[in-house]
Amino acid sequence: MFVRDYxxxxxxxxxRLLANEAEAEDIAQEVFLKAYQRFAELRDSPTAGGWLxxxxxxxxxxxxxxxxARWSFFSEMRMGGGGEEEKEIEYAAPENLEExxxxxxxxxxxxxxxxxxxxxxxxxxxxxxxxxxxxxxIAGKLHVSLGKVKTDIFRGRQALxxxxxxxxxxxxxxxFQT
Amino acid sequence: MSSEYQERLQAEVDAVLxxxxxxxxxxxxxxxVMAAIQSRAALPWYxxxxxxxxxxxxxxxxxxxxxxxxxxxxxxWKLPQADAYASTVGQLGQWFSGVCALWNVLSALFAAxxxxxxxxxxxxxxxxxxxLGLGYGLCIGLxxxxxxxxxxxx
Numbered sequence: 001m002f003v004r005d006y007x008x009x010x011x012x013x014x015x016r017l018l019a020n021e022a023e024a025e026d027i028a029q030e031v032f033l034k035a036y037q038r039f040a041e042l043r044d045s046p047t048a049g050g051w052l053x054x055x056x057x058x059x060x061x062x063x064x065x066x067x068x069a070r071w072s073f074f075s076e077m078r079m080g081g082g083g084e085e086e087k088e089i090e091y092a093a094p095e096n097l098e099e100x101x102x103x104x105x106x107x108x109x110x111x112x113x114x115x116x117x118x119x120x121x122x123x124x125x126x127x128x129x130x131x132x133x134x135x136x137x138i139a140g141k142l143h144v145s146l147g148k149v150k151t152d153i154f155r156g157r158q159a160l161x162x163x164x165x166x167x168x169x170x171x172x173x174x175x176f177q178t
Numbered sequence: 179m180s181s182e183y184q185e186r187l188q189a190e191v192d193a194v195l196x197x198x199x200x201x202x203x204x205x206x207x208x209x210x211v212m213a214a215i216q217s218r219a220a221l222p223w224y225x226x227x228x229x230x231x232x233x234x235x236x237x238x239x240x241x242x243x244x245x246x247x248x249x250x251x252x253x254x255w256k257l258p259q260a261d262a263y264a265s266t267v268g269q270l271g272q273w274f275s276g277v278c279a280l281w282n283v284l285s286a287l288f289a290a291x292x293x294x295x296x297x298x299x300x301x302x303x304x305x306x307x308x309x310l311g312l313g314y315g316l317c318i319g320l321x322x323x324x325x326x327x328x329x330x331x332x
Contacts, residue, residue: 003211011203025207032211033218037229107198114195129195154184157191164194 002039003032006049010056016126017060019115027063031056057131061141064119106168113163121156124149 010031014024034055035042042048114122124142127133133141139149223231231239257263295303 003208007203007207007211008200011207012201015201021204025204025210028203028207029210029214033214036215036218037227110194110198111201125191125195129192130198154187157187160191160194161187 002035002043002048006052007032009049010052013053013056013131014060016111016114016130017057017123018063019117019119019122023063024060027056027059030059053131057127061123064123065143109164109167110160113160113167116163117156117159121152121159124153125156125160128153 007028011024011028014027014031015021018024018027031052035048035052042051045051114126117125124138127138127141128135135146135149135153138153139146142149218226223235228236228239
């Protein structure tokens with residue numbers, strides 16, 4: 001079935017951009033409703049996955065620019081004035097991780113660390129590494145300068161590495177060896 | 179920061195993020211999508227989006243809209259040449275004479291207000307503006323604090 005085949009991909013795309021499960025589910029539903037309108041051409045198309053991913057990305061970015069900006073003032077207050085940067089993520093006990101972090105646990109930690117990044121860093125980071133967009137394309141999509149995109153992505157990478165290293169310890173994380 | 183460090187960091191983050199598997203969609207997503215599709219399909223054709231209308235109706239609506247647009251263009255071109263046009267415009271002018279009178283009254287009131295404001299001391303005007311700004315800021319602050327409380331209870 002079409003929805004069943006693509007639901008994980010669409011939900012993952014929205015979830016990694018929005019970092020909010022309820023909003024990601026709303027966006028995923030909207031994506032499939034749009035697909036339903038073009039189902040005749042998408043049903044047997046080999047590019048259906050790419051189309052769905054693109055629509056999910058665009059709808060997520062629209063959602064972020066339309067709703068998040070409106071509430072950012074209040075949400076920043078809610079975070080205690082520190083913004084999303086200060087949000088701490090919950091981890092398992094360190095002693096369990098010191099030996100050998102199971103791959104699934106590590107992936108979940110990466111997902112958590114990604115979610116905990118501020119949107120200004122997370123969104124361009126996801127667009128670059130997971131959606132395969134170039135710096136110029138990201139700047140165009142987010143309506144920001146090329147310099148800001150590069151800076152935000154660099155800071156996002158550093159923050160992601162810092163968060164994982166803090167939790168896993170130097171050298172414990174196979175993907176972050178120096 | 180050296181470019182070597184930046185390249186290494188990019189490669190490391192790329193490897194970690196690309197290694198992430200797809201997240202499992204919540205089990206509620208599929209029933210939600212199916213319910214939304216069914217409710218949309220149950221709507222009559224004229225309440226659905228234009229792309230989903232039957233082809234005949236789409237063509238008919240397009241022809242009707244184009245005819246309407248053409249008719250309006252033709253009317254805009256031919257109407258000023260008609261004999262009845264000048265008298266109709268004159269009659270419309272009479273109907274709107276009341277609006278002109280209202281505009282004159284409002285202009286006079288505005289001029290009187292401006293003359294009165296010029297008599298007020300500058301300090302009073304500055305104090306009024308500052309009070310207005312403070313009041314506005316207070317409203318935003320109270321609204322934000324209320325939102326914070328409301329969201330914190332969720």
